[in-house]
Amino acid sequence: xxxxxxxxxxxxxxxxxxxxxxxxxxxxxYDLARDHVDAINxxxxxxxxxxxxxxxxxxxxxxxxxxxxxxGIVATKSLHTADAMAAVAPALADAAVCSVQNGVGNEELIAxxxxxxxxATTFPAGHLVEPGxxxxxxxxxxxxxxFEPKPARMDEVEWLAAALSDGGMETIAMPxxxxxxxxxLVFNAATNPVGALTGLPHxxxxxxxDIRELVRGLVAEGRAVAGSLGIEFDSDPDELVxxxxxVAHDHKASMxxxxxxxxxxxxxxxxxxxxxxGREQGIPTPLNDALWALVKGLERSWTxxxxx
Amino acid sequence: xxxxxxxxxxxxxxxxxxxxxxxQVARVSVLTRRPEHAAALxxxxxxxxxxxxxxxxxxxxxxxxxxxxDLVIVAxxxxxxPGTAERLRGRFERAAVMTVQNGLGAxxxxxxxxxxxxxxxxxxxxxxxxxxxxxxYELDTATWLGPYAETRTPYELVREVEALLLAGxxxxxxxxxxxxxxxxxxxxxxxxxxxxxxTDLPHVSAFADEEQDSDLGHLVRAxxxxxxxxxxxxxxxxxxxxxxxxxxxxxxxETLKGDYAHVPSMLEDVRSRRPTEVDWISxxxxxxxERLGVPAPLNTAVWRLVMxxxxxxxxxxxxxxx
Numbered sequence: 345x346x347x348x349x350x351x352x353x354x355x356x357x358x359x360x361x362x363x364x365x366x367x368x369x370x371x372x373x374y375d376l377a378r379d380h381v382d383a384i385n386x387x388x389x390x391x392x393x394x395x396x397x398x399x400x401x402x403x404x405x406x407x408x409x410x411x412x413x414x415x416g417i418v419a420t421k422s423l424h425t426a427d428a429m430a431a432v433a434p435a436l437a438d439a440a441v442c443s444v445q446n447g448v449g450n451e452e453l454i455a456x457x458x459x460x461x462x463x464a465t466t467f468p469a470g471h472l473v474e475p476g477x478x479x480x481x482x483x484x485x486x487x488x489x490x491f492e493p494k495p496a497r498m499d500e501v502e503w504l505a506a507a508l509s510d511g512g513m514e515t516i517a518m519p520x521x522x523x524x525x526x527x528x529l530v531f532n533a534a535t536n537p538v539g540a541l542t543g544l545p546h547x548x549x550x551x552x553x554d555i556r557e558l559v560r561g562l563v564a565e566g567r568a569v570a571g572s573l574g575i576e577f578d579s580d581p582d583e584l585v586x587x588x589x590x591v592a593h594d595h596k597a598s599m600x601x602x603x604x605x606x607x608x609x610x611x612x613x614x615x616x617x618x619x620x621x622g623r624e625q626g627i628p629t630p631l632n633d634a635l636w637a638l639v640k641g642l643e644r645s646w647t648x649x650x651x652x
Numbered sequence: 653x654x655x656x657x658x659x660x661x662x663x664x665x666x667x668x669x670x671x672x673x674x675x676q677v678a679r680v681s682v683l684t685r686r687p688e689h690a691a692a693l694x695x696x697x698x699x700x701x702x703x704x705x706x707x708x709x710x711x712x713x714x715x716x717x718x719x720x721x722d723l724v725i726v727a728x729x730x731x732x733x734p735g736t737a738e739r740l741r742g743r744f745e746r747a748a749v750m751t752v753q754n755g756l757g758a759x760x761x762x763x764x765x766x767x768x769x770x771x772x773x774x775x776x777x778x779x780x781x782x783x784x785x786x787x788x789y790e791l792d793t794a795t796w797l798g799p800y801a802e803t804r805t806p807y808e809l810v811r812e813v814e815a816l817l818l819a820g821x822x823x824x825x826x827x828x829x830x831x832x833x834x835x836x837x838x839x840x841x842x843x844x845x846x847x848x849x850x851t852d853l854p855h856v857s858a859f860a861d862e863e864q865d866s867d868l869g870h871l872v873r874a875x876x877x878x879x880x881x882x883x884x885x886x887x888x889x890x891x892x893x894x895x896x897x898x899x900x901x902x903x904x905x906e907t908l909k910g911d912y913a914h915v916p917s918m919l920e921d922v923r924s925r926r927p928t929e930v931d932w933i934s935x936x937x938x939x940x941x942e943r944l945g946v947p948a949p950l951n952t953a954v955w956r957l958v959m960x961x962x963x964x965x966x967x968x969x970x971x972x973x974x
Contacts, residue, residue, distance in 0.1 A: 641851030
């Protein structure tokens with residue numbers, strides 16, 4: 345079975361290296377970072393930290409070099425999903441493709457390019473140490489299920505979950521994986537923009553009662569939208585917030601890291617996603633709307649020239 | 653009583669603009685915090701930009717050295733007001749005191765220090781300090797002033813101050829009840845200053861954009877609508893519609909090329925990592941809403957986020973990626 349990893353950054357590399365451990369699976373990685381791709385082809389893909397292994401996927405920066413694959417895993421930043429899928433669509437023309445990205449809205453973009461789509465939520469995280477080497481910062485499970493409007497078959501979902509688990513990433517196949525996805529979505533949408541706008545690491549923000557109250561309000565809106573969609577959280581986002589204040593006190597949310605590096609953030613897929621689903625469901629989401637607009641405004645400030 | 657001696661308390665951009673212009677028509681003394689600032693002002697104060705003038709003022713950092721005055725204008729930032737007002741206690745027996753701070757609550761703070769007749773004012777003029785003795789006058793917009801109801805300040809006195817400001821070359825408009833104007837500016841500032849402080853955007857046309865779902869105009873309008881609901885519950889009929897003020901300001905403030913736009917004071921404070929006036933503006937609006945049973949969740953969110961931002965400057969810069 346051939347699997348294509350679309351976007352081989354930190355998360356994509358974790359999936360590529362683990363899947364490459366499994367007999368009978370041929371892994372291809374598509375990424376635009378030439379030094380990382382070259383290093384993978386020359387020395388293999390090394391994972392250290394919470395995982396420790398060396399995998400040998402094939403890597404390329406050229407979509408035309410990809411063979412026809414039966415499965416795809418999309419791990420780009422959300423704002424690159426559409427471009428990346430347009431590039432790899434020929435190789436994945438008959439594939440079942442799975443998003444392991446943050447937020448909501450990626451599956452819709454993927455479904456425009458390929459026939460069968462899965463949603464997934466993944467908790468392992470890592471960062472690139474050097475080309476060809478990713479440090480895995482946290483372990484944790486991955487949940488996969490069909491994307492209802494254009495669903496992958498359940499046997500395809502189960503096969504991928506088994507292969508990932510065999511390779512060392514514990515993965516659970518579910519007929520309805522929206523609960524896990526929305527738990528993470530609501531958690532991220534309530535905490536990431538607060539960090540991005542204040543500059544505060546998670547615990548520094550959430551141990552202030554006034555900010556905690558704002559975060560609680562954001563969670564409550566996400567909870568109402570999820571409820572209207574018939575989605576049940578698999579754990580309570582507010583409990584995750586308090587847990588993270590203890591275990592990840594000094595962690596800077598990825599959106600704050602993006603803001604500090606002046607990279608476009610994933611806010612369209614987080615607060616923007618909750619806002620969009622809320623509008624469709626007739627559920628008001630004023631706080632998520634507000635933080636979405638503020639982060640978009642902040643992004644806009646980086647491209648604005650001011651006269652001295 | 654003719655106003656002949658005026659004391660300006662606080663010589664930031666706004667205080668200096670009052671001092672420089674009023675010195676053309678009255679004797680002006682200035683109370684500063686730093687002695688070297690007073691020394692520089694004592695050698696002459698220069699205003700450039702919308703006005704070009706040199707002013708003779710007397711200046712000191714020591715309140716004991718201030719002579720008497722007929723009018724005191726307290727022009728420090730709201731965050732410095734409690735400490736500054738304390739320095740006025742027991743002085744200026746015959747004076748009226750005018751407050752020009754942003755937000756709500758300045759009059760109550762000053763009133764704790766003495767029973768002067770108070771004049772409430774809000775100002776839309778702006779300037780930039782070029783040095784201790786030089787301020788650039790940028791926006792020559794008006795100061796609105798009115799009697800503070802609790803101290804029974806005679807309206808004739810307010811008219812006299814208006815006449816002085818006009819004679820000195822500033823724009824001014826006296827009104828029998830300032831609250832409709834004060835609240836218009838409060839609601840406008842809560843929306844515009846807060847959004848600007850959080851996005852790092854000056855007051856650009858994006859503040860009135862309502863095309864895309866994520867455009868800032870929706871948020872600015874929603875913040876203003878909350879403020880209007882609180883004002884209505886307080887029984888105040890606004891003098892100007894704050895949304896119209898926003899639309900007019902971006903049309904006037906941004907040049908066609910978009911290379912200049914007004915930087916609200918709260919954004920200046922954030923860029924210099926100074927404490928902001930958010931507690932007096934968004935915070936005041938949120939507290940009034942709470943008191944009147946009209947919740948203002950978005951103004952509350954802006955208040956909390958800006959307070960969080962101020963907090964981030966105080967933490968030691970060590971980030972540990974989890």
